[in-house]
Amino acid sequence: MSRRPPQGKRRKGTPTPVADLVGLVLGELGLDAVAKAHQIGARWEEVVGKQVATHCRPLGIRGKILELEVDSPVWSQQLQLRKPELLAALSRVFGDDAPRELRFQVGYARGRQKRG
DSSP: OOOSOOTTOSOOSOOOOHHHHHHHHHHHTTOHHHHHHHHHHHTHHHHHOHHHHHHEEEEEEETTEEEEEESSHHHHHHHHHTHHHHHHHHHHHHGGGSOSEEEEEEOOOTTOOOOO
């Protein structure tokens, strides 16, 4: 027995990626800040480049402030100096929905090798 829909009953259109649906659902649930943080996180490497994305990731957003976690004090200082560049890149991609300020905190160890 075939489980295909009868001819003429197929859905038409292109499938929507799950990553896009998550942001939509969060927005519909009234979790706009979470949805916005998810959208930024999903495009983070595209916005800031691979090198920055390797050392820094978005944590969340409060109002217009994007909170970021950085893997070392040196990278935190570098990114603080590059803040205008990062904000401009976010603005190019997200327009009026882009954060207006960045806050950096040191704390995660993605990519670091465990010593044992």
